[in-house]
Amino acid sequence: MGTERGATVILVHGLWGTDLGLRWLGRRIARTGMAVTYYRYASWRESLEKSSRGLRERIRKSAGGTVHLLGHSMGGIVIAKMLEGGSPPEVGKVALLGSPIRGSAVVTALSGNPVGRFLIGTAAREGIVEDRPPAPTDRPLLVVAGTFPLGIGLLFRLPRPNDGWIQVSETRVEGARTILSGAWHFGLLFSRKVSEGVCAFFQEETPRPGGTSVASNLQPGGHLQSEDLLHLRLERLVR
Secondary structure (H helix, E strand, C coil): CCCCCCCEEEEECCCCCCHHHHHHHHHHHHCCCCEEEEECCCCCCCCHHHHHHHHHHHHHCCCCCCEEEEEECHHHHHHHHHHHCCCCCCEEEEEEECCCCCCCHHHHHHCCCHHHHHHHHHHHHHHHHHCCCCCCCCCCEEEEEECCCCCHHHCCCCCCCECCCCEHHHCCCCCCEEEEECCCCCHHHHCHHHHHHHHHHHHCCCECCCCCECHHHCCECCCCCHHHHHHHHHHHHHC
16 A cells, blocks of 8 residues: 555654654665655644644645655644544555654643643643544554653653653554654654664665665554664664
């Protein structure tokens, strides 16, 4: 499904973010020959519905051919909301990086007081706490979760494993391919091993020295093989 070099990948940032935080990962994807573009939206001010409609329009205006989607954090919720209303025919695979598709203890706690509600904004409260869209399980789906607990989760004593913001359990989708990375929430966007896994997923397989491939180690409903998990976890020692 859409593994040709002419496919387009649209990257969607998270809450308070911009496309600038996605540029490193976007460049890694572009090296594979796929076109890369970014969807920028007012994550704090806009409603989830408005943000998802904007993404649908961006897909419609793409150059044609298959469009893969990658969302970081809240960006994954925007993608899920857009697909809930019916998938555009161009959409191929979906990758969710650190996306709280099963809710977020941190966001739920913040939404319980006026200051917290102000900080997270309307869309996050709608899509993560009040009316979460279902995971897009009707297509090939990759879930990436971090395990380095650096972030606001320390203040909330967030159960491990977590990436400092989101618990691994809050990202899980039954039947999805899964990568566990030793990165923190925003470090997922700058992890070499995560970028390799994402590219392999969108391309189906990326050959490695020795004749194996990253994609061959991505198991439906499971995790990367143990040797890949080791490499991913070692990253935090050299970042």
